[in-house]
Amino acid sequence: MQMLSNYQVSGCNAREEKGMDYFALTIAGLGGQGALVIGRLLAEAGMSKYNHVSYFPNYSAAMRGGESECTIILSNEEISSPAWLEPSSLILMGPAPLEEFEQRAKPGGLVMIDSSLVTKQVSRKDVEVFYIPASKTATELGDSRVANFVFLGAYLKATEAVSLELIEEALEKRLAGGKWDALLSLDKRALREGARLVERRQGVN
Amino acid sequence: MGEKVLIDGNEAIGRGAIQAGCKYFFGYPITPQNEIPEFMSRELPQIGGVFVQTESETASVYMVYGGALAGARVMTSTSSCGFSLMQEGISYIAEAEMPAVIVNVMRMGPGIGTGGQHGQTDYRQVTKGGGHGAYRCIVLASYSPQECFDHMQLAFHLADKYRILVLVLSDFIIGRMAEPVELRTLSFDEPLPQKDWALTGKAKKGGMRRFYISGLIMSPPAYHQHMIEKYQTIVDSEIRYETYRDEDAELLLVSYGSSAKMAKGAVDRARAEGAKVGLFRPITLWPFPEEAVRGAAYRVGKVLVVEDSPGELVEDVKFAVQGRVPVHLLGIWGRYTPRGLMAAGSGIIYPEKILQEMRSLL
Amino acid sequence: MKGEAAKEKIYGTPKLRVPIPFSMFCPGCHYGIIVRLLCEVIEELGIEGRAIGLAGVGCSFGPFPMLIDVDFTACPHGRAPAMATAIKRIHPEAIVFTVQGDGDLGAIGLGCFMNTLLRGEKLTTIFLNNACYGTTGGQMAPTTPWGMRTTTTPKGRDPSTTGFPLHAAELTATMKGVAYSARCSVHTAANFQRAKKAVKMAFQKQMDGIGYGFVEFLSACPPNWGMTPVDCLKFLSERMIAEYPLGEFKNANAIELPGEWM
Numbered sequence: 016m017q018m019l020s021n022y023q024v025s026g027c028n029a030r031e032e033k034g035m036d037y038f039a040l041t042i043a044g045l046g047g048q049g050a051l052v053i054g055r056l057l058a059e060a061g062m063s064k065y066n067h068v069s070y071f072p073n074y075s076a077a078m079r080g081g082e083s084e085c086t087i088i089l090s091n092e093e094i095s096s097p098a099w100l101e102p103s104s105l106i107l108m109g110p111a112p113l114e115e116f117e118q119r120a121k122p123g124g125l126v127m128i129d130s131s132l133v134t135k136q137v138s139r140k141d142v143e144v145f146y147i148p149a150s151k152t153a154t155e156l157g158d159s160r161v162a163n164f165v166f167l168g169a170y171l172k173a174t175e176a177v178s179l180e181l182i183e184e185a186l187e188k189r190l191a192g193g194k195w196d197a198l199l200s201l202d203k204r205a206l207r208e209g210a211r212l213v214e215r216r217q218g219v220n
Numbered sequence: 221m222g223e224k225v226l227i228d229g230n231e232a233i234g235r236g237a238i239q240a241g242c243k244y245f246f247g248y249p250i251t252p253q254n255e256i257p258e259f260m261s262r263e264l265p266q267i268g269g270v271f272v273q274t275e276s277e278t279a280s281v282y283m284v285y286g287g288a289l290a291g292a293r294v295m296t297s298t299s300s301c302g303f304s305l306m307q308e309g310i311s312y313i314a315e316a317e318m319p320a321v322i323v324n325v326m327r328m329g330p331g332i333g334t335g336g337q338h339g340q341t342d343y344r345q346v347t348k349g350g351g352h353g354a355y356r357c358i359v360l361a362s363y364s365p366q367e368c369f370d371h372m373q374l375a376f377h378l379a380d381k382y383r384i385l386v387l388v389l390s391d392f393i394i395g396r397m398a399e400p401v402e403l404r405t406l407s408f409d410e411p412l413p414q415k416d417w418a419l420t421g422k423a424k425k426g427g428m429r430r431f432y433i434s435g436l437i438m439s440p441p442a443y444h445q446h447m448i449e450k451y452q453t454i455v456d457s458e459i460r461y462e463t464y465r466d467e468d469a470e471l472l473l474v475s476y477g478s479s480a481k482m483a484k485g486a487v488d489r490a491r492a493e494g495a496k497v498g499l500f501r502p503i504t505l506w507p508f509p510e511e512a513v514r515g516a517a518y519r520v521g522k523v524l525v526v527e528d529s530p531g532e533l534v535e536d537v538k539f540a541v542q543g544r545v546p547v548h549l550l551g552i553w554g555r556y557t558p559r560g561l562m563a564a565g566s567g568i569i570y571p572e573k574i575l576q577e578m579r580s581l582l
Numbered sequence: 583m584k585g586e587a588a589k590e591k592i593y594g595t596p597k598l599r600v601p602i603p604f605s606m607f608c609p610g611c612h613y614g615i616i617v618r619l620l621c622e623v624i625e626e627l628g629i630e631g632r633a634i635g636l637a638g639v640g641c642s643f644g645p646f647p648m649l650i651d652v653d654f655t656a657c658p659h660g661r662a663p664a665m666a667t668a669i670k671r672i673h674p675e676a677i678v679f680t681v682q683g684d685g686d687l688g689a690i691g692l693g694c695f696m697n698t699l700l701r702g703e704k705l706t707t708i709f710l711n712n713a714c715y716g717t718t719g720g721q722m723a724p725t726t727p728w729g730m731r732t733t734t735t736p737k738g739r740d741p742s743t744t745g746f747p748l749h750a751a752e753l754t755a756t757m758k759g760v761a762y763s764a765r766c767s768v769h770t771a772a773n774f775q776r777a778k779k780a781v782k783m784a785f786q787k788q789m790d791g792i793g794y795g796f797v798e799f800l801s802a803c804p805p806n807w808g809m810t811p812v813d814c815l816k817f818l819s820e821r822m823i824a825e826y827p828l829g830e831f832k833n834a835n836a837i838e839l840p841g842e843w844m
């Protein structure tokens with residue numbers, strides 16, 4: 016699959032959140048893909064920019080495997096509900112049924128899917144879609160497991176919810192102590208690469 | 221202002237308990253509350269406390285009973301199945317009027333659960349008592365990590381104030397969701413009674429001994445009369461609830477715990493659309509804010525109860541309004557379950573669903 | 583003078599025995615003797631100020647807390663070891679002991695008891711084996727010997743349908759965290775003295791922080807055995823002791839901990 020050919024925009028350009036102070040993002044994936052890891056990190060980083068944040072991981076009964084998702088809300092107003100059926104942004108990391116997930120996108124919202132896993136196109140015309148070859152990019156960077164950071168970088172570039180630097184700070188706090196240096200630098204590279212993918216598309220736009 | 225940390229409801233329970241001076245925890249693993257015993261096993265030994273992993277919830281509840289008898293602030297936490305197993309012990313603790321705290325992070329029942337971990341199906345059991353003997357426990361229904369943290373302090377305070385078992389009710393969603401929690405110390409401006417009744421060995425009580433052989437010694441009417449009076453005092457002074465944007469409302473949502481979170485979201489969105497709706501959230505499920513619900517319902521004229529259950533809270537609401545106001549229910553059928561409970565994002569009554577229900581009633 | 587003192591010791595009332603002017607047990611029951619024995623031991627060890635007792639459900643439930651003048655509580659059926667665990671963990675300097683019947687410890691509370699041993703708690707247990715459920719009217723207990731008639735084994739306990747008697751003292755001795763385990767009786771004066779030594783030892787193991795101390799008592803239950811108190815003594819010394827030999831099954835001065843465990 017050609018990387019660039021995937022960067023098509025469907026429907027309106029709906030970056031309504033840009034520059035605003037309310038973000039609701041749901042990240043769905045399979046257990047082990049790290050959806051919850053980046054979700055929590057985003058919430059942690061968001062604490063230094065927003066008055067209120069919430070992070071809600073929702074997963075099935077099994078300890079590992081199975082589908083999981085999390086919702087992160089960043090806001091300057093008090094947060095009423097920690098989860099919405101239709102969040103303003105939706106990242107689909109895994110190969111779950113696209114038809115079902117795109118139903119949950121809010122009109123004018125943002126949808127990101129892994130174009131190296133899901134070959135289908137989003138049929139909704141009222142959302143902004145980003146086809147991010149996250150798994151492929153991660154593999155090229157040396158570890159397929161950092162696809163989650165590719166997504167996070169892409170999301171942050173697209174919405175500017177928080178800066179990449181804030182995420183890196185939160186990450187450094189988490190992986191402090193030298194033991195994790197290799198992982199830390201890989202995560203950071205994945206983050207930057209994800210942002211670059213969106214940047215390039217914005218250039219094309 | 222205390223320090224703010226991003227923690228989930230389960231960790232907030234553990235931290236709140238330690239903040240309240242609880243140093244003894246006895247518990248048995250069960251999802252979705254495992255983070256509480258795990259937290260306690262890390263933290264308590266560092267502050268000279270004790271964590272015991274028990275062999276069953278039966279053992280947990282009796283260690284809580286023993287620990288309360290020893291005069292310490294003690295607790296356990298569990299989820300629905302384990303809470304059922306504790307009912308016998310709860311009845312005994314109630315009989316002996318021992319101050320202690322039990323946390324129930326609910327999951328779906330009956331039995332092992334119907335596949336998911338969400339759910340609010342223990343309402344009747346926690347409010348009406350699953351054990352024998354017409355006893356009461358104070359029930360605090362937390363709806364956020366901050367409230368979990370605060371409620372643990374309140375729970376220990378009320379337990380000691382009234383010599384009563386306090387249940388803190390949480391659920392999967394509250395236990396899992398994280399928000400910045402202010403680690404504040406609540407002060408309750410009232411003195412607590414001395415625990416001169418505790419079993420510590422006679423030497424520590426100036427040679428005075430204490431012994432307990434249950435209410436068998438007191439004649440049954442006298443014992444129950446004493447309990448009736450004590451429960452009435454609690455009803456008179458400890459009812460807690462929150463009302464939200466209900467001043468000019470034409471529809472009143474009544475909801476507790478995680479459902480109240482979702483309901484609040486729905487109220488905000490409905491208000492943004494111009495719909496006049498408000499929320500009534502009971503915080504003490506026992507004592508139930510019966511009069512307050514009645515007052516609000518009569519004023520508003522129409523009620524929608526939201527709970528992730530076949531319908532339990534709705535019974536208390538209906539009882540309170542005495543048939544004079546229509547009471548509707550959005551229950552477990554309001555959940556989003558696209559491909560059953562194993563699908564991501566499923567098992568929740570989302571605000572959008574509540575909004576839809578409200579529109580149909582306005 | 584010496585004779586007087588000895589007389590005093592044998593017939594007098596121990597200081598810790600609360601003077602209640604009526605018997606709380608049936609005629610010929612051995613529980614009353616065991617109450618006296620416990621009072622003497624606690625007194626002689628000088629631990630009355632820090633002793634905390636817990637009685638199980640059964641004929642020990644009310645009487646033991648009432649009759650022994652130390653901090654005491656009665657407990658729900660089978661749960662004394664769990665409650666004792668918490669009390670001991672909260673007050674490590676206290677000497678905490680449970681008194682439990684054979685239905686209480688051996689049936690409904692066996693899991694609770696075994697898990698308390700598994701955790702290696704430093705407690706003491708007095709186990710009352712009267713071969714039946716006394717309080718509820720003489721039904722079969724886990725300790726009922728083969729062939730013995732009870733109200734739920736009207737033709738005598740049949741191992742093919744009701745299994746085999748529980749040997750609690752032997753079982754307890756197999757557990758690593760146990761420092762002392764013995765079986766005694768009080769049906770003769772000599773046995774009383776031996777039992778006293780055993781109970782002292784079981785407390786001493788806790789006082790020294792070594793491990794669990796356990797003493798099983800064979801005890802007569804005339805109304806439920808359907809015998810006169812005197813016939814009970816005969817049954818006890820012949821049938822009961824044949825099934826449940828008296829003696830020490832474990833007496834450890836230290837419980838070895840694995841050195842490297844991480």
Ligand SMILES: Cc1ncc(C[n+]2csc(CCOP(=O)(O)OP(=O)(O)O)c2C)c(N)n1
Pocket residue numbers: 639640641642659682683684685686687710712714715716717718723
């Ligand atoms: C949960 C529960 N089940 C049953 C009972 C009824 N009960 C009271 S005493 C007793 C038997 C006790 O027998 P044992 O432990 O042998 O003591 P003993 O009466 O012989 O001293 C039973 C079953 C109870 N109190 N609680």
Ligand code: SF4
Pocket residue numbers: 606607608610611612613641712716717802803804805806
């Ligand atoms: S029933 Fe048996 S054990 Fe109970 S008091 Fe009477 S003789 Fe003793």
